């Protein structure tokens with residue numbers, strides 16, 4: 001079983017992609033399971049093989065522990081790690097499936113700086129970090145996204161791929177030519193940025209690529225499938 005965690009900001013299309021990319025993988029002959037790991041969600045389009053809400057919901061934890069929504073979400077992930085039952089469930093579906101897509105909730109902050117990275121290491125073999133069209137509006141955005149991908153790899157100790165979803169909403173004119181690396185940062189004119197930060201970001205983003213998808217129109221899925229196979233090799237899978 002190859003376990004792929006979908007992480008990323010609110011509303012970027014994680015759940016939609018889990019459903020439609022799951023269908024795409026099924027067409028390739030793979031047996032797919034999807035786990036809903038969002039304890040706050042109200043409705044899901046797919047039929048989850050595993051649903052975190054059967055154990056914990058954000059609403060319940062908010063009431064029980066007198067927490068706000070963000071605190072409760074962090075608490076749920078903490079409980080997932082502490083109590084281990086969910087991980088046993090994942091092991092239970094191992095035999096009947098080839099790929100498990102984990103549809104998560106939580107900010108990049110939670111995965112990058114808080115206990116979320118432990119969750120990713122325990123539950124997944126690789127990470128798809130999803131953003132949407134609003135994250136690629138300048139050349140600097142491309143550089144920053146690629147550098148963040150490298151930083152995530154270091155933190156999670158897992159292969160990580162960045163997916164730009166909602167590509168149907170991107171105006172072609174905004175995309176820099178794929179082959180050409182962005183040559184400058186537009187965010188600040190200071191010498192420190194141009195002399196030190198830009199070369200550092202360029203170094204960090206070297207070799208990283210972004211995959212563009214539309215989860216609603218099911219576009220870019222061949223490229224995504226190929227890119228996932230490439231990162232699977234990184235984590236020693238066949």
Ligand SMILES: Nc1nc2c(ncn2[C@@H]2O[C@H](COP(=O)(O)OP(=O)(O)OP(=O)(O)O)[C@@H](O)[C@H]2O)c(=O)[nH]1
Nearest residue numbers: 009010011012013014015016165166167214215216
């Ligand atoms: N135009 C466009 N809309 C999309 C795409 N993917 C998802 N959406 C829409 O974006 C909205 C949010 O999609 P979800 O799949 O719920 O996003 P999510 O990341 O799971 O959201 P949260 O779980 O709330 O963080 C829905 O209205 C989707 O129909 C896409 O590729 N293009």
Ligand SMILES: [Mg+2]
Nearest residue numbers: 014015038041
């Ligand atoms: Mg969702």
